[in-house]
Amino acid sequence: MVHSKYSKPSFLRSLALVLSILSLLINVLSYGTVPPLTLDYYSSSCPTALDIVRKEMECAVLSEPRMAASVLRLHFHDCFVQGCDGSILLDDTITLQGEKKASTNIHSLRGFGVIDRIKNKLESECPGIVSCADLLTIAARDAVILVGGPYWDVPLGRKDSTTASSTLASSNLPTAGQGLFSLVSSFLYQGLTVTDMVALVGAHTIGMARCQNFRERIYGDYEATSNKNPVSDTQLNHLKSICPATGGGGNNVTAMDYVTPNLFDNSFYHLLLKGEGLLNSDQEMYSSLLGVETKKLVQKYAEDVVAFFQQFSDSMVKLGNITNSESSVTGEVRKNCRFVNT
Known part of the structure; x- marks a missing residue:
């Protein structure tokens, strides 16, 4: 009688690992995000996240009502390029060309300082937890509420991209003169x-x-x-x-x-x-x-x-659910919304 050199428990562990990997791949293929966006994403890891964003947005809009529109526009311009991945927030560096200087963005975007202030507060409270992409999505919702608009629940769990696309910013975003x-x-x-x-x-x-x-x-x-x-x-x-x-x-x-x-x-x-x-x-x-x-x-x-x-x-x-399938899998939570983590 021939005995296998592999024990039954070892085989079951290997099988479980394979099934786990297959499940992960199915999630990636099905949702383009791992895990799918959820309403309670930060409920345990950073339960004060939404409160922090709201309070900072209240201060920003109170001091300058126009800031509500500016933050809402930032979110829109982010999502139309690579999906809602925070790519609009990246500054140019030697190795990365951001989207801020694209023809559709260079004179129309503002509010980056507000996003910086919110990010600093979040990093103080919950270091490395809340992505810039999620921050911007929440801030856009709060901006609308603060000037009399409707409330909606924001699904969360986005990752920040490590890339940007000036080319897509110039081609994907609607323009004022379009038919x-x-x-x-x-x-x-x-x-x-x-x-x-x-x-x-x-x-x-x-x-x-x-x-x-x-x-x-x-x-x-x-x-x-x-x-x-x-x-x-x-x-x-x-x-x-x-x-x-x-x-x-x-x-x-x-x-x-x-x-x-x-x-x-x-x-x-x-x-x-x-x-x-x-x-x-x-x-x-x-x-x-x-x-x-x-x-x-x-x-x-x-x-x-x-x-x-x-x-x-x-x-x-x-x-807000337009995703960047690449950053959903390989993205990060930026410490500074302007730069990829080093």
Whole structure:
């Protein structure tokens, strides 16, 4: 009788190891993240994480209401490039070209100092636990709440990427002058629907736009879409005083929702109904001949703020769940959001 040199317990341990590895691979293939995002991710490892983010955001928005829009924009610009992985926060180094100086970002992003302050607090409380990607996602949610917008639960467990992509930042992010078909395509590419797009663009109810991004609109079809009514003419003259047709002023800014610029509400959609959208890409959702579906959604959210808030919340969760499958597996928790750990 021949006896195996391997004992039964040893064989079972090996089998268990193989099954464990297979389970890990299935998780990676199924979710693109290990483990999947969960609402209680930091409940034991850093139970005060959400409180710390909220308190710091309260201070930031109280001292400068515009910061709510700035942090929300940071999150959006992060997720549209490589997924929500904190890549937007990386500074350029000798070995890494970040996304901050990409054509779509260089003059439009701010709020990095706020993220730094939150990260410092988190590192003091729970060193090496809370990722910058999660921090930014939570901060964006709190930013919206602090200026009157809706609450939503934020799934957590993202890892920070060790890479960035200036090229993808220049190609993936929507631009102010985009037509409707191109705009829809950029959202569909991220796995977001037309409904998600119309709701998420409603974030323009807060925040500012640069003259460079609305100059073509106000010297173009603004009069046509607004039917030259007296109130719109007054606003158009104001915009032209901020943003001359020629001779500079490209960095001058104005509110995208001039009615309630620091309040997260649905007045942005009312402006689109009146043909007063500041950005071409915004007004296209209502005025484009191709926008049968988007026009109905704009009308719906203008009429029903509760429907807008509900869809915005759902779409923000979808946005936040755009993952970077590579960083989900091999990513890290950065000690400093501006630099990869050494």
